[in-house]
Amino acid sequence: MEQLIAVVIDGIIYSAWLFVAAVGLTLIYGVMKIVNVAHGSFYALGAYAAASITGVLLAHGMPPYWSYATLLGSAVLVTVIVAPLIERGILRFMYDKDEVVILLITYALFLIFEDVIKLIWGVNPYFVAEPYGLLGSFDIGDLTYPYYNLILVGVAIISGTGLYWMLNHTRTGKLLVAVIHDTEVSRAMGINVDRFYVATFAFGSLLAAIGGAYTAPTISVVPGLGVDVIVLSFAVVVIGGLGSLPGAALGAVIVGLVRSAAIHYLPQAELFVIYLVMAMVLAFRPRGLFSLAEARKI
Amino acid sequence: MNAIRKAIAAAAIAALVPAAAAAQDAPLKIGVVSFLSGPAAGPFGVPARNSAEIMFEMLNKGMVPAPYSTKGFGGHPLQMNVVDESGGTTTQVTEFRNMVQRDKVDMVIGYISSGSCLGIAPVAEELKKLTVFFDCGTPRIFEEHSYKYVFRTAATATMDSVGAALYVRDLKKGKIKSFAGINQNYAWGQDSWSDFEASMKKLVPGVKVTTSQMPKIFAGQYNAEISTILAGRPDVVHSSLWGGDLEALILQAGPRGLFKRSTVILTAGEPAMYKLAGSLPNGVVIGARGPYGPYAPHNALNTWFRKVFQDRYGVVPNYAAYHMAQAILGTKAAWEKAQAANGGKRPSQDQVITAFEHLKFESPAGEVDMANGHGHQAITGTAYGVTKKVHGKMTIAHIRRYPASEVNPPDGIKSSDWIASGFKR
Numbered sequence: 001m002e003q004l005i006a007v008v009i010d011g012i013i014y015s016a017w018l019f020v021a022a023v024g025l026t027l028i029y030g031v032m033k034i035v036n037v038a039h040g041s042f043y044a045l046g047a048y049a050a051a052s053i054t055g056v057l058l059a060h061g062m063p064p065y066w067s068y069a070t071l072l073g074s075a076v077l078v079t080v081i082v083a084p085l086i087e088r089g090i091l092r093f094m095y096d097k098d099e100v101v102i103l104l105i106t107y108a109l110f111l112i113f114e115d116v117i118k119l120i121w122g123v124n125p126y127f128v129a130e131p132y133g134l135l136g137s138f139d140i141g142d143l144t145y146p147y148y149n150l151i152l153v154g155v156a157i158i159s160g161t162g163l164y165w166m167l168n169h170t171r172t173g174k175l176l177v178a179v180i181h182d183t184e185v186s187r188a189m190g191i192n193v194d195r196f197y198v199a200t201f202a203f204g205s206l207l208a209a210i211g212g213a214y215t216a217p218t219i220s221v222v223p224g225l226g227v228d229v230i231v232l233s234f235a236v237v238v239i240g241g242l243g244s245l246p247g248a249a250l251g252a253v254i255v256g257l258v259r260s261a262a263i264h265y266l267p268q269a270e271l272f273v274i275y276l277v278m279a280m281v282l283a284f285r286p287r288g289l290f291s292l293a294e295a296r297k298i
Numbered sequence: 299m300n301a302i303r304k305a306i307a308a309a310a311i312a313a314l315v316p317a318a319a320a321a322q323d324a325p326l327k328i329g330v331v332s333f334l335s336g337p338a339a340g341p342f343g344v345p346a347r348n349s350a351e352i353m354f355e356m357l358n359k360g361m362v363p364a365p366y367s368t369k370g371f372g373g374h375p376l377q378m379n380v381v382d383e384s385g386g387t388t389t390q391v392t393e394f395r396n397m398v399q400r401d402k403v404d405m406v407i408g409y410i411s412s413g414s415c416l417g418i419a420p421v422a423e424e425l426k427k428l429t430v431f432f433d434c435g436t437p438r439i440f441e442e443h444s445y446k447y448v449f450r451t452a453a454t455a456t457m458d459s460v461g462a463a464l465y466v467r468d469l470k471k472g473k474i475k476s477f478a479g480i481n482q483n484y485a486w487g488q489d490s491w492s493d494f495e496a497s498m499k500k501l502v503p504g505v506k507v508t509t510s511q512m513p514k515i516f517a518g519q520y521n522a523e524i525s526t527i528l529a530g531r532p533d534v535v536h537s538s539l540w541g542g543d544l545e546a547l548i549l550q551a552g553p554r555g556l557f558k559r560s561t562v563i564l565t566a567g568e569p570a571m572y573k574l575a576g577s578l579p580n581g582v583v584i585g586a587r588g589p590y591g592p593y594a595p596h597n598a599l600n601t602w603f604r605k606v607f608q609d610r611y612g613v614v615p616n617y618a619a620y621h622m623a624q625a626i627l628g629t630k631a632a633w634e635k636a637q638a639a640n641g642g643k644r645p646s647q648d649q650v651i652t653a654f655e656h657l658k659f660e661s662p663a664g665e666v667d668m669a670n671g672h673g674h675q676a677i678t679g680t681a682y683g684v685t686k687k688v689h690g691k692m693t694i695a696h697i698r699r700y701p702a703s704e705v706n707p708p709d710g711i712k713s714s715d716w717i718a719s720g721f722k723r
Contacts, residue, residue: 014521
């Protein structure tokens, strides 16, 4: 029984991390129809900005509890600088191109960011371990978990429910849903689609940067950080259905729990179990669990 | 007509003689391969590249202490051609072909990843190019194949794993009922764990494995793995994780009490121990993949190497830097032995290979013996110790040294067979 509880807790912690990393990807695809490979770069930029800025502030005597705010502030700062630059400077000129071309452009951006990160931060690792152990830990049976893990779960819940509420219960959300369903008609009805594109890209990227920023205290921030994240995020959104918010949530929970169960009961299967789930879902529902029927356009 | 032929022949000889002399004095082009990007660059790749840079510079100036005080290799200046090891095995094979066929390097010294070494060895053989592996650990290179053009100047993962098992047995005085492992799911991690597991079962009869976790390389998230290990309450936890993965494990395992609950042995822990001194408690067993870093002996070569490296780069050299220096000095020793046998003239590649086989040479870490793999695979002794903070500074205590013969299989015997035989010689 204790092991089962551990499976669920470990699974939820991993799911929360996956959801925060992946939800921005599905949001950007839903609105802009861009499979954004550079999403992993925002995760890495968030982690680097958080580790370096928070690290410097802590070294200069900032009270340690403020570090939770500076992690968030670092993610916001890096996104505010980079995301509009990418969307307005590059992507907006590509919207009339084929989806595959845009995918290749975001892949090129991802590769460029890998080198930009190396130019700015070098290849040596960055650490900002203080926030991880600062809040203490709690015991469940024989196992100890830092309270910090709950922060990421909180971030996932807030970002997920916040997005859902915004899309379904606000005027802006309803306008965004209109853009998602038909860009041309939305434009004809007077909606400023370009503004929604910038805002969506920035907000989706911000979620990735927040994921990186709040993961930074638990890892060594090193080059190549965004590679694994983008692969896992794709698995999650493909399982859930590209562009679906509930799909991303369910995909993250499925992947998190299945991976956790594999590690506890069958460690040899850990390496491929996520992709096995993805293959099985796609075999029965090729457009993912929450895909909607698409109206045929003439 | 004969006079014309003679004149042409004389002109040809006159043209060739200076060319031959120039070839004798031409610099040696050496391809150096190390991670310059990606997660392995910081802990291993860049320190190894820095080590190569300073060693070539000092060798060209003739400033390395005896027995390496001659300039370059036997008086021939050295030219370094650096290549990034990242990008995977297929990329590396392409880069290797480029170095050999396009850039015409005289030899290649490189490779940190066991995956790279397994991929490059047959290509080096196909292209007939002297290739010296400096760091990768998988014992499979020379246990599953025999190579003429490939050498490795660092000992294999077997040395690390057997040494680790001997050390924890001695440290815990045999009172070990169970152990667990967390290793990366590729050649290095799998080989490290299988040798450690087999060694422990031989050294501590009746010991049980609670779990063997094999996360994929660069996973970075280990919460579930740590839970599984904690739940089994093992006496010892073995890990060969390195670089960012190791650092993430240390950061995540500390607050969860893993280091308090079990004796944790990190066979590749040395590059992380100073950086994460604040997160590593006392009593964690640290390996340096041989007698390097804090385990290096007090000799003139080591004192010199540590000083020049620290003066230039501001940090002490870690084991990857030592491995690179060792490979360069071993190749120099072989080259100069071949040159002496060739009457002082520039030796051919085959002559260097003959001189390299079964060579014994000095390195900053002591004597290296090319005893295994039919003279192509080095063996060295190793050492382990535990972390101990003295006035807030990270040090190593309870150091035990194990001679090469105790932690490496005899030549021609597979590591797994040697361990299964109860380490018989």
